[in-house]
Amino acid sequence: MAYNYQLLLKHLLHQGLTWAPDQQIIYRDHVRFTYCSFYQRVLQLGGALESLGCGLGAKIGVIDWDSHRYLEMYFGIPGIGAILHTINPGIAPKDLLYTLVHAEDEILIFHEDFIPLVESLIPFLPTVHKYILIRDNPVAQTLGWVNLEYEELLANAIPLKELPDLDENTIATISYTSGTTGKPKGVFFTQRQLTLQTLSDAVALSALGNYGGVSKHDVYMPLTPMYHGHAWGMPYVATMLGLKQVYPGKYEIPRIIQLIIDEKVTFSHCVPTILQKIVGTPLVRDLDLSQWKVIVGGSALSKSLAIEASRLGIKVYGGYGLSETCPVLTISNLKPGMEAWNDEKKLDWMIKPGFTIPLVYLKVIDSNGKEVAKNGRDAGEILVRSPWCTQAYFKDVDLSEKLWDGDWLHTGDIGTIDEYGYIQIVDRFKDIIKTGGEWIVSLELEKMLSSFTGILDVAVIGIPDQKWGERPLVLMESRSGCMDDLTAENLKTHLQKYVLDGKLAAWAVPDFYACINEIPKTNVGKHDKKALRTLINQDGWLSEHIKLTN
Numbered sequence: 001m002a003y004n005y006q007l008l009l010k011h012l013l014h015q016g017l018t019w020a021p022d023q024q025i026i027y028r029d030h031v032r033f034t035y036c037s038f039y040q041r042v043l044q045l046g047g048a049l050e051s052l053g054c055g056l057g058a059k060i061g062v063i064d065w066d067s068h069r070y071l072e073m074y075f076g077i078p079g080i081g082a083i084l085h086t087i088n089p090g091i092a093p094k095d096l097l098y099t100l101v102h103a104e105d106e107i108l109i110f111h112e113d114f115i116p117l118v119e120s121l122i123p124f125l126p127t128v129h130k131y132i133l134i135r136d137n138p139v140a141q142t143l144g145w146v147n148l149e150y151e152e153l154l155a156n157a158i159p160l161k162e163l164p165d166l167d168e169n170t171i172a173t174i175s176y177t178s179g180t181t182g183k184p185k186g187v188f189f190t191q192r193q194l195t196l197q198t199l200s201d202a203v204a205l206s207a208l209g210n211y212g213g214v215s216k217h218d219v220y221m222p223l224t225p226m227y228h229g230h231a232w233g234m235p236y237v238a239t240m241l242g243l244k245q246v247y248p249g250k251y252e253i254p255r256i257i258q259l260i261i262d263e264k265v266t267f268s269h270c271v272p273t274i275l276q277k278i279v280g281t282p283l284v285r286d287l288d289l290s291q292w293k294v295i296v297g298g299s300a301l302s303k304s305l306a307i308e309a310s311r312l313g314i315k316v317y318g319g320y321g322l323s324e325t326c327p328v329l330t331i332s333n334l335k336p337g338m339e340a341w342n343d344e345k346k347l348d349w350m351i352k353p354g355f356t357i358p359l360v361y362l363k364v365i366d367s368n369g370k371e372v373a374k375n376g377r378d379a380g381e382i383l384v385r386s387p388w389c390t391q392a393y394f395k396d397v398d399l400s401e402k403l404w405d406g407d408w409l410h411t412g413d414i415g416t417i418d419e420y421g422y423i424q425i426v427d428r429f430k431d432i433i434k435t436g437g438e439w440i441v442s443l444e445l446e447k448m449l450s451s452f453t454g455i456l457d458v459a460v461i462g463i464p465d466q467k468w469g470e471r472p473l474v475l476m477e478s479r480s481g482c483m484d485d486l487t488a489e490n491l492k493t494h495l496q497k498y499v500l501d502g503k504l505a506a507w508a509v510p511d512f513y514a515c516i517n518e519i520p521k522t523n524v525g526k527h528d529k530k531a532l533r534t535l536i537n538q539d540g541w542l543s544e545h546i547k548l549t550n
Contacts (some may be wrong), residue, residue, distance in 0.1 A: 012240040022036070042075045045154060046163060067249055087175075132153060167191075202240060218244075284312055333354065334346060362382060457476075475532060488548060516545070
């Protein structure tokens with residue numbers, strides 16, 4: 001009988017280990033070790049967890065910043081057949097508690113920064129029987145309710161000789177959506193799914209990638225949290241390729257910039273708000289960042305931000321995916337013929353979410369279920385298939401059936417597709433503003449308004465209107481010293497040029513505008529429109545803040 005080779009995460013680790021055993025993995029300025037040492041720590045973690053009774057299907061929750069320890073858990077927890085639950089500490093505590101209870105976590109591993117949070121949850125966690133503390137500070141108070149400390153757990157463990165063979169369809173990870181609409185939803189992925197996506201990501205980045213792609217010479221640092229979509233799967237790619245890896249811990253902009261310079265980081269990924277914070281700090285003004293490639297996703301990469309980054313030498317391009325898709329579906333790699341275009345035209349394509357990576361099928365359908373024309377204008381819902389899309393929402397049959405209606409995964413994103421096959425996200429279905437039987441795309445309005453000089457950030461949401469059903473409300477965050485320029489009349493005049501160019505219908509120009517101190521965002525950098533709706537629904541808020549056009 002031939003050996004029944006299974007697609008397992010341990011094979012990705014083995015490739016990186018044998019290819020680059022002396023390559024470095026770095027955590028802030030605290031830890032620096034080789035892939036050989038990393039592999040031994042993974043085996044120690046596996047042995048330690050088995051000694052605690054963890055085996056096939058055991059759920060282990062993790063609350064940590066981006067670190068070498070998290071990378072160890074990416075491999076060590078699924079490596080023994082247990083399930084890694086990557087917990088988002090940025091969501092509301094009630095939602096975080098819901099995810100722990102719903103997942104039925106048995107062990108909780110958490111960083112010392114989250115001691116108060118975890119301590120407040122203990123009375124409500126009936127299934128958790130072990131609490132394991134991660135410390136960066138070796139001198140700290142002893143907590144009676146903590147069972148073990150992470151480094152001591154590894155030091156005292158009998159390491160596994162090797163990670164065991166498993167069925168490739170064994171569930172490896174579970175995570176939850178951020179709960180911006182309703183309760184968080186659990187998505188889970190198997191060893192096979194994660195392995196296939198890693199291979200596809202690697203092909204898309206290395207063979208097809210912009211700026212020479214990702215190569216064995218790159219230095220990788222994630223700037224998308226490791227609890228969010230496996231940091232877009234890139235730590236698995238970096239480990240398989242044997243890249244030098246740098247983990248920044250809690251995101252602190254001065255430290256991130258220092259690590260980029262000191263460790264010569266060449267490849268990262270992040271949401272637009274992180275990139276904006278980096279390019280907007282005075283610390284980067286005299287730095288040469290021409291070695292740094294950054295994929296931007298999570299929300300739209302604006303042309304103005306891309307230009308601002310390129311002035312510092314940063315090479316940016318877009319990507320797209322969602323929690324349910326593991327997450328990567330598309331990257332804005334340029335096709336060979338596009339590389340001869342002028343810089344501005346290339347940039348217009350590179351800030352798009354991009355073209356499908358290998359093994360992904362994607363289509364855009366209108367309200368009648370028909371595919372829209374590939375003209376970059378006609379919009380519809382984006383539907384996808386890939387071998388790594390979650391097969392269901394955890395313990396939710398009804399929502400799972402809606403997710404996979406018609407054997408395609410429904411993303412809930414409204415988009416267009418152009419003649420080259422590149423997609424553009426124009427809105428979330430739930431954020432479309434329905435006015436007089438027509439759609440107003442909030443993201444398109446936001447893009448047009450963001451080019452107004454005085455606007456730092458802008459969000460558009462629908463508000464009830466007796467005549468039209470809904471009308472758009474523009475909520476603005478002003479640049480320093482520009483508040484007086486943000487009048488309704490100035491903004492309406494600014495939008496008229498898009499009306500004259502045929503890019504905006506005259507009836508879609510908003511009548512209502514308001515300035516706010518800061519537009520709330522989710523912890524992954526998207527506009528939190530749920531929070532904005534709560535804000536404007538407060539008694540008297542609209543009448544106090546709104547500016548009307550004539």
